[in-house]
Structure formats: C-alpha cells, structure tokens
Amino acid sequence: MPPVSDLVQHAIDRRTERRGDRAYLLELHGAEDVKFLVIGGARAAIVSSEDRRRAAVRWFSAAELAALNISTANALFLGVEAKSRAGRFAVALGDSEADAHAEGLAPLVDLRSLVMQGVIGQESFGQLAEAKMLSEWHASAKYCGRCGAETKIKDGGWKIICTACTAEQFPRVDPVVIMLVTHGENCALAHEPRFPEKMYSTLAGFVEPGEDVRTAVRRETREEIGIQIGKVEFFGSQPWPFPNSLMIGCVAEALDDTITIDQNEISHARWFGRSEVRDMLSQKHAHGLFVPGGHAIAHALIRQWAEAK
Numbered sequence: 001m002p003p004v005s006d007l008v009q010h011a012i013d014r015r016t017e018r019r020g021d022r023a024y025l026l027e028l029h030g031a032e033d034v035k036f037l038v039i040g041g042a043r044a045a046i047v048s049s050e051d052r053r054r055a056a057v058r059w060f061s062a063a064e065l066a067a068l069n070i071s072t073a074n075a076l077f078l079g080v081e082a083k084s085r086a087g088r089f090a091v092a093l094g095d096s097e098a099d100a101h102a103e104g105l106a107p108l109v110d111l112r113s114l115v116m117q118g119v120i121g122q123e124s125f126g127q128l129a130e131a132k133m134l135s136e137w138h139a140s141a142k143y144c145g146r147c148g149a150e151t152k153i154k155d156g157g158w159k160i161i162c163t164a165c166t167a168e169q170f171p172r173v174d175p176v177v178i179m180l181v182t183h184g185e186n187c188a189l190a191h192e193p194r195f196p197e198k199m200y201s202t203l204a205g206f207v208e209p210g211e212d213v214r215t216a217v218r219r220e221t222r223e224e225i226g227i228q229i230g231k232v233e234f235f236g237s238q239p240w241p242f243p244n245s246l247m248i249g250c251v252a253e254a255l256d257d258t259i260t261i262d263q264n265e266i267s268h269a270r271w272f273g274r275s276e277v278r279d280m281l282s283q284k285h286a287h288g289l290f291v292p293g294g295h296a297i298a299h300a301l302i303r304q305w306a307e308a309k
C-alpha cells in the first residue's frame with residue numbers, strides 16, 4: 001500500500017503551449033522525476049487513507065511501471081507539476097489489460113463511486129477525469145469522420161490527425177446544465193428511474209446545438225417537470241468524465257409551482273422545504289429520502305440552498 005503522505009496532491013500546469021513540441025515531451029518523459037497515473041477503463045489506481053475516507057491519484061515512477069510490465073510509450077501528457085516542473089503523464093489501459101495488472105495496480109477503484117462517496121480530492125479527480133476523457137475520445141476517433149481513413153494521435157494525446165486527408169480533431173466536452181429549481185422557500189427535486197431507491201436530485205440535461213446555457217435550463221425544466229423558469233444564475237461547474245461532460249450548475253427561479261412530470265425521464269418530482277432537504281443531506285429523513293453525496297455538483301447545489309437560511 002502506498003504511503004498516506006501521497007494523499008497530498010499538487011496542482012498540474014498543463015503547458016498547453018508546449019504540447020506540440022515533441023522534443024520537450026520526450027525530455028520530460030525520459031527524466032528521472034517523471035510520474036504516471038494509471039486508469040483502466042472506468043477505474044483508477046489510487047492511494048487511500050487507512051479508514052478509506054480519503055483517496056488521491058497514485059503516481060508511479062517509470063521504474064515501477066516497468067516492473068509491472070506496463071508500457072508508457074503511448075502515455076498522455078497531462079502537464080508538469082506546478083512546483084517541481086516534473087513531467088506528469090497518464091497511462092490509459094483497457095478493461096482487460098487493467099484486469100491483467102490488477103494485483104500490481106491495487107487498489108484499482110471505479111472513478112464514479114470515488115466521486116459519489118466523496119472520498120477523492122478535487123485535484124486528483126480533475127487529473128483522473130482529464131486522463132479518462134482523453135482516452136475515451138481516442139477510443140472513439142480511431143478513424144477519420146471525413147474520409148474514413150485511420151487516424152494517429154499527436155501532441156501528447158491532445159490532437160488526432162487523419163493519415164490520409166490530414167483533417168484534425170480535438171478532444172470534445174459535452175456541456176450539461178444541472179439546475180436547482182426554486183420557488184419561494186421550496187426547491188424541486190426529482191427521482192429518476194435509474195437512481196437508487198429514495199434518492200432525489202436536481203434536474204439536468206444536455207445543452208443542444210445553438211442553445212445558450214439559460215435557454216437550455218429553461219427548456220429542460222419545462223420538458224421534465226412542466227415548470228416555466230424566470231431568472232437563471234450560474235452556480236459553478238464540474239468536469240464529469242462519464243463519459244465526457246462538463247456539468248454547468250445553475251439556480252433557476254420557477255414562475256409557477258404546478259409540477260407536471262415527463263414520465264419517460266422522471267418517475268416522481270415534488271417541492272421540498274429547507275428543513276426537509278437538510279434532513280436528506282444529513283441522512284436523517286423520516287422516510288429515508290436522500291440526495292447525491294460527496295463532491296457531485298448536485299450535492300453542492302442542494303446544500304448551498306438548504307443552508308442559506
């Protein structure tokens with residue numbers, strides 16, 4: 001088990017302006033102080049505290065990965081550690097490859113459950129999200145969308161270029177609006193069929209081509225619970241690498257309070273007062289209702305509202 005002191009994670013400077021400089025990347029990659037994180041499909045190699053309540057990226061040296069027989073030849077360039085300026089890369093394995101190395105990489109933990117349990121620090125989560133989103137993009141861009149020829153990966157993983165027509169592709173991020181709908185002293189929370197039983201959360205939906213964020217918030221709220229929205233305020237955002245979203249958190253003021261749900265997306269929705277939501281946040285609700293946990297932006301949106309008064 002790696003030492004708990006590794007739980008302190010340092011920020012990474014992405015050095016976006018140097019990604020195209022192959023000699024620079026090779027120099028960082030070959031240096032003594034280079035470190036690699038490892039993801040295997042949806043799982044990440046981590047370090048965790050003894051009580052398993054805190055987790056962070058596990059950084060491997062080149063020698064450690066060589067001993068595990070894991071190649072770093074196609075490692076993705078994450079950047080340099082902000083203080084030491086040492087290179088930081090990601091090795092992305094497929095599910096079966098990760099299974100084959102499970103013992104050496106242990107603990108190898110599902111990234112989504114790390115977030116939902118609220119045990120992974122923000123810095124670590126951002127770095128793992130970056131690696132996962134890049135590798136999933138590579139898996140879906142092996143062939144050129146224009147001419148169908150094979151593509152190759154460039155710039156440390158940040159560009160894909162067609163070997164025939166030279167069309168370039170860059171990593172995509174899909175914007176999703178996630179909104180807490182409020183009306184006076186209440187907020188609307190919904191239960192979706194895919195949720196665990198008794199969990200209620202904020203509404204969310206993809207921003208469509210040609211839409212701005214506020215328009216998307218208003219459209220999704222109208223579609224999902226039949227409520228008209230007036231004022232929309234930006235709250236904060238969160239990368240959500242399942243598979244490649246950016247969650248844009250907003251607080252949306254309802255103009256009326258008659259909920260009519262879209263049964264294709266939502267099984268139940270209603271208004272909740274602040275004290276009931278506080279009980280859900282602290283797992284003390286009389287009927288066992290609860291909200292998403294940990295670092296999910298839905299949790300932060302709900303908490304800031306419930307604790308505002």
Ligand SMILES: [Zn+2]
Pocket residue numbers: 144145146147148149162163164165166167
């Ligand atoms: Zn092409």
